[in-house]
Amino acid sequence: MRLSHYFIPTMRETPTEATAASHRLMLRAGMMRMLSAGIYSFLPIGWRSARKAMEIIRQEMERIGGQEFYLPALNPIDIWEETGRSKDFGGEMFRLTDRKGHLHCLAPTHEEVICSIARGQVRSWRDLPQIWFQIQLKFRDEPRPRGGVLRMRQFIMKDSYSLDRDESGLDHSYQLHRETYERTFQRCGLDYFIVGASSGLMGGGQSQEFMIESPSGEDDVVRCDHCSYAANLEVATSAMEPLQSGEPGPLTEVHTPGKRTVEEVSTFLNIPPGQLVKTLVYISPTGPVLALVAGDDELSEAKLTAVAGGSVRLADPNEVLERLDVEIGYLGPHGDHGLPIYADLRLEDAVGLATGANRSNHHVTGLEFGRDVVPDEYIDLRTVKPDEGCPMCSSPVRLARAIELGHIFKLGTKYSEAMGATYLDESGREHPIVMGSYGIGVERILAAAVESGKDENGIRWNSALSPFDAEVIPLNNTDEAVKAQAEALYKSLTKAGLAVLIDDREARPGVKMKDADLIGIPAQVIVSQRNLAKGKVEIKNRWSGKRSFVGSGEAKKTINEILKACLPVLT
RNA sequence: CGGGGCGUGGCGCAGCCCGGUAGCGCGCUUGCUUCGGGAGCAAGAGGUCGCUGGUUCAAAUCCAGUCGCCCCGACCA
Numbered sequence: 001m002r003l004s005h006y007f008i009p010t011m012r013e014t015p016t017e018a019t020a021a022s023h024r025l026m027l028r029a030g031m032m033r034m035l036s037a038g039i040y041s042f043l044p045i046g047w048r049s050a051r052k053a054m055e056i057i058r059q060e061m062e063r064i065g066g067q068e069f070y071l072p073a074l075n076p077i078d079i080w081e082e083t084g085r086s087k088d089f090g091g092e093m094f095r096l097t098d099r100k101g102h103l104h105c106l107a108p109t110h111e112e113v114i115c116s117i118a119r120g121q122v123r124s125w126r127d128l129p130q131i132w133f134q135i136q137l138k139f140r141d142e143p144r145p146r147g148g149v150l151r152m153r154q155f156i157m158k159d160s161y162s163l164d165r166d167e168s169g170l171d172h173s174y175q176l177h178r179e180t181y182e183r184t185f186q187r188c189g190l191d192y193f194i195v196g197a198s199s200g201l202m203g204g205g206q207s208q209e210f211m212i213e214s215p216s217g218e219d220d221v222v223r224c225d226h227c228s229y230a231a232n233l234e235v236a237t238s239a240m241e242p243l244q245s246g247e248p249g250p251l252t253e254v255h256t257p258g259k260r261t262v263e264e265v266s267t268f269l270n271i272p273p274g275q276l277v278k279t280l281v282y283i284s285p286t287g288p289v290l291a292l293v294a295g296d297d298e299l300s301e302a303k304l305t306a307v308a309g310g311s312v313r314l315a316d317p318n319e320v321l322e323r324l325d326v327e328i329g330y331l332g333p334h335g336d337h338g339l340p341i342y343a344d345l346r347l348e349d350a351v352g353l354a355t356g357a358n359r360s361n362h363h364v365t366g367l368e369f370g371r372d373v374v375p376d377e378y379i380d381l382r383t384v385k386p387d388e389g390c391p392m393c394s395s396p397v398r399l400a401r402a403i404e405l406g407h408i409f410k411l412g413t414k415y416s417e418a419m420g421a422t423y424l425d426e427s428g429r430e431h432p433i434v435m436g437s438y439g440i441g442v443e444r445i446l447a448a449a450v451e452s453g454k455d456e457n458g459i460r461w462n463s464a465l466s467p468f469d470a471e472v473i474p475l476n477n478t479d480e481a482v483k484a485q486a487e488a489l490y491k492s493l494t495k496a497g498l499a500v501l502i503d504d505r506e507a508r509p510g511v512k513m514k515d516a517d518l519i520g521i522p523a524q525v526i527v528s529q530r531n532l533a534k535g536k537v538e539i540k541n542r543w544s545g546k547r548s549f550v551g552s553g554e555a556k557k558t559i560n561e562i563l564k565a566c567l568p569v570l571t
Numbered sequence: 572c573g574g575g576g577c578g579u580g581g582c583g584c585a586g587c588c589c590g591g592u593a594g595c596g597c598g599c600u601u602g603c604u605u606c607g608g609g610a611g612c613a614a615g616a617g618g619u620c621g622c623u624g625g626u627u628c629a630a631a632u633c634c635a636g637u638c639g640c641c642c643c644g645a646c647c648a
Contacts, residue, residue, distance in 0.1 A: 012597065012609060013583045017641045037640065143572080146642085260648065278647060291647095298647060314646060328648040356648070383647095457608095476606055510608040517608090528607065 001468070003503040007044055009033075010515050020216035022447035023148025025459050029519050031446075038145025038153035045519065046446070048467035050156070053188060053445045054135050056464065057158045060184045064176045066131040066160055071113045073137050077103040079112040083418040094139045094153075106139035111415045111437055114161045118433055119421035125165050128423060128433070129173060133160030135442065147216050149443040150403060156442040164434045165423065170410055174206070177408050177438045181210055184440065185405060189462040189568030190448050192405060195221055197232045210406035210440075212448045217403040222384050226395035234302035237380055238397060239389030240345075243294055246275045246352025249366040251334065256363045260329025262295040265363055269354060272296075277347065277355040277367060279331045281320045281339075285310035288323060292333050292343040292375065297382040299344075307342055307379055324358075332356040332364060334372040343375035344382050403448050406440040453543075459520030460543050463567040470559050471521045472502040475509040475528040486527040489537065489555060493525075496556050517542065522566040523559040541565070 008030040017034075018024040026032050031046025042050055058068065077095070080086035086093065086105070094106040107113065114132060122128065138157045145151050162173030178194075185192040190212050197209040209232060211221055222236035223229070231237070259268045266273045276295030281288055282304060289308055293299045304312050317328045324337055332355040333341060347353075353367040367373065387396040413432040416422065422430045446465065453460040463469070470493060474486035490502040501521065503512045509528075516524050526538040526547075536549040539558045543566055550558050 009581090011582060015582070016577080016584095019642075034640090143645095262648080265648095280647065293647080301647095314648095316646075317648085320648080326648095331648060478606080508606060508608090508610060510606090510610080513608050515609085526607085530607070 001501050003501060004505045006501070008515075008519065009043070010518055018148060020147040020150060020447075020451075021454060022150070022214075022216060022450040025450050025454055025518075026148060026447070029459055032149065034148075038142055038151065040149060040152065040443075045467040049446055049449075049461070049465050050442060052465050052467075053442055054156070054158070056187050057135065057184055057440060057442070060180045060187070061131070061133045061158070061160060063183075064131060064180045066133045069132050069134045071107075071110050071134050071136060073107050073139065075105050075107045075113060077105050079116055079419070080105060083112055083115075083415055085112070092140050092142065094141050108138055108140045109157075109437075109439070110134070110136070110159055111161065111411070111435070112419065114163075114435075115415045115419040115421045118163055118416070119419055122163060122421065122423055122433060125423055125425050128163055128165045129169050130163040131160055131173060131176070132163070133158060133438075147218070147447070149447050150216060151218065152443065158440040158442060160438045162436040162438070164436075165425065165431065166434055167412075170412070170434045170436055173436050174408060174410055177436070178208070181406050181408065181438070181440070183570060185210060185212075185445075186570050187464055187568055188445050188449060189453075189464055190405065190445065191452060193223070193228075193230050195230045195232050196235055197407065205410040205412055207407065207409040209404050210408075211402035211404055212452070213400050214403045214448065214451050215401055216447070216451060217401040219402045219404050221400050221402045222397050223400055224390035224393060224395055224397045227390060227393040229390050229392040229397070232302075233383060233399065234300055236384040236397075237391045238384045239391050239394050240382070243346045243350045244272075244274060245350045246271065246354075246365075248351040248368065251364055251366045251368070251372055253357050253359075253362050253364050255361065256330075257361045259361075259363070260327075265354065266295065269363065269365070271354050271365070275353050277333060277353050279333045279355060281315040281324070281328075281331070282308065282312040283315050283319070284308035284312045288315060288319075288339050290333055290337060290339050290341045291381060292341065292347055292373075293382050294344065294346050294350075297344065297346065299381055300383045303379070303381050304342065307377065326356070326358045327360045330356040330358065330360050330362060332358050332367070333375075334358075334364070334367060341373065341375040341377075342381060343369070343373070343378050345378050345380050346382065347375075348378045403444055403451075404441070405444050405448060406438070408438045409436060411435040411437050453520070457514075458518035461520045461522060461566075463522055463563040466521055466566075467499075467519075468501045468521045469498040469563055470500050470523040470525055471516050471519070472500060472525045472527065473512050473516055474502070474504065475512065475526060477504060477506065479529055481532055482527050482529055485532060485537075485552065486525075489525055489527065489552060493556060493559065498556075498559065523562045525555060525559070 010030045011028045014024045032040045032042050034040055096104050135158045142153050145153050164170045192210050192212050195209050197207050220233035222231050259265045262273050262276050273295040278293050280291045282291050291304050320328050335358050351368040354365045355367050357364045386399045390397050416432040421433045449465050450459050472486050472490045474482050477483045493500045522542050524540040531538045537552045537555050539548045541562045548558050
């Protein structure tokens with residue numbers, strides 16, 4: 001392609017709204033432009049990279065027998081009503097009405113469409129297993145799009161679905177995806193890691209996320225650098241020390257005027273925060289529940305969700321007052337509230353604790369688990385903090401920000417049961433199809449690659465995702481000899497099968513070199529009077545900055561060496 | 572949803588308090604010179620000051636509303 005006629009609107013200055021590094025560079029390098037919050041247009045070089053990422057994904061999916069579909073983004077709302085997810089997604093789903101007044105939505109994911117196909121066409125155990133995938137637009141009305149391409153309202157996702165006859169089939173399909181995702185991200189050159197995760201709105205069982213560390217990320221992860229333990233903060237555990245109990249004693253009410261928070265009560269009563277109990281009221285699908293954690297711990301809503309049987313939200317102060325007749329800040333778990341009680345593991349057998357007295361301006365001391373409070377269940381409810389012991393090896397863990405690149409789920413039969421997607425086994429008995437669901441964010445691959453390869457001059461693409469293999473740069477194309485050699489190189493390299501860009505613009509050398517570094521193509525072929533006089537062609541490796549001076553006949557070989565050096569390898 | 576910030580040529584910004592000719596840098600066009608890390612000189616083009624309404628002789632500027640965008644937060648009793 002000729003830069004004189006190819007549309008790459010680079011920017012010297014960065015639009016103010018871009019704060020994430022990948023966002024800034026993708027705008028400056030002319031890869032994309034924003035149309036509206038969370039909605040971006042891909043420009044030619046951005047789209048070339050996106051296509052390369054999608055092609056890697058496609059090859060890896062086909063390698064495990066995945067079959068590519070192209071499913072509708074516009075869905076009748078009916079299938080979403082069948083599974084109850086119209087309600088679950090709520091405002092996050094774009095909805096519209098057709099001219100006949102029928103409700104539709106723009107699909108945020110495609111389990112329902114897959115099931116609607118499967119229930120009509122998959123009849124027999126002989127039809128299973130299947131792996132169906134697509135690379136398609138997804139629509140989610142995110143409350144807060146951000147980070148450029150990192151959280152969008154319209155984005156490209158590779159989503160695949162496995163259909164199996166039983167759990168062991170699902171295990172196998174899940175494992176295939178796990179392996180193929182590893183290959184995919186390795187081929188994209190991303191330093192990913194895998195974490196155990198909560199399955200959120202998708203429902204179902206086991207789930208893992210493929211993450212990459214980045215300050216622009218939105219997920220908090222716990223990582224151990226000593227062993228390989230890694231987990232989303234929502235579900236991470238640690239080798240936590242048991243609660244340090246206070247002195248055992250009788251339950252005693254104390255006057256604590258105006259002291260509501262753990263900090264205030266702790267200071268006022270001169271009791272360490274760890275010997276207080278936080279009593280939280282959550283609204284679960286089955287009604288309000290009490291959740292208890294130590295005063296110096298924070299509750300993980302994801303963990304509570306797992307035991308409460310559905311998404312939970314903190315009750316607001318008025319709800320608590322109406323329901324329990326206690327002001328928040330003075331709530332305690334003792335006394336008969338008539339609600340299910342879930343207590344964090346650290347509280348088991350703890351004695352001599354302080355908590356609210358269930359009466360305004362009063363707390364109690366001497367609270368004893370087992371005597372004053374008998375929780376329905378002791379479970380892990382707390383959020384891990386930095387430097388706590390790794391649950392695998394006890395070394396201190398650290399917290400990091402990460403971008404979620406992909407997510408794999410074992411769905412089970414949630415959707416197939418709701419939508420009647422069943423098959424008949426050998427003995428003629430009907431069973432729901434056992435499903436898995438697996439996603440990869442295509443734009444996030446690009447953003448992650450840009451972030452991890454960037455330097456102070458711009459993007460450094462690896463060969464796998466680079467929009468072009470080489471850029472020929474005639475530094476002074478008013479010089480006929482320079483121009484002639486550049487053109488000759490452009491033609492011969494292109495003929496040799498490389499994707500070549502030539503900067504044939506009438507621009508000054510500095511401009512061309514700055515733009516080339518910004519765009520980040522791995523090999524730069526610099527043609528100039530200076531090099532010509534020496535009978536050499538200059539080839540710059542964008543990653544290392546190293547320049548080689550070779551005869552024009554060796555240019556292709558040198559470029560191929562650079563491309564090879566910049567090509568991620570499977571480990 | 573809550574808080575904060577910002578909307579002025581393609582991009583980055585000033586002007587707004589204190590109402591009166593819309594300005595700067597980059598980019599763009601033309602010419603000449605220049606040509607290895609975002610050139611110099613000269614001459615140009617380009618703006619309903621987000622939108623609506625109000626106050627006023629007069630509004631980018633003051634007031635009200637509205638839309639859009641960015642950042643932080645989203646209840647831890």
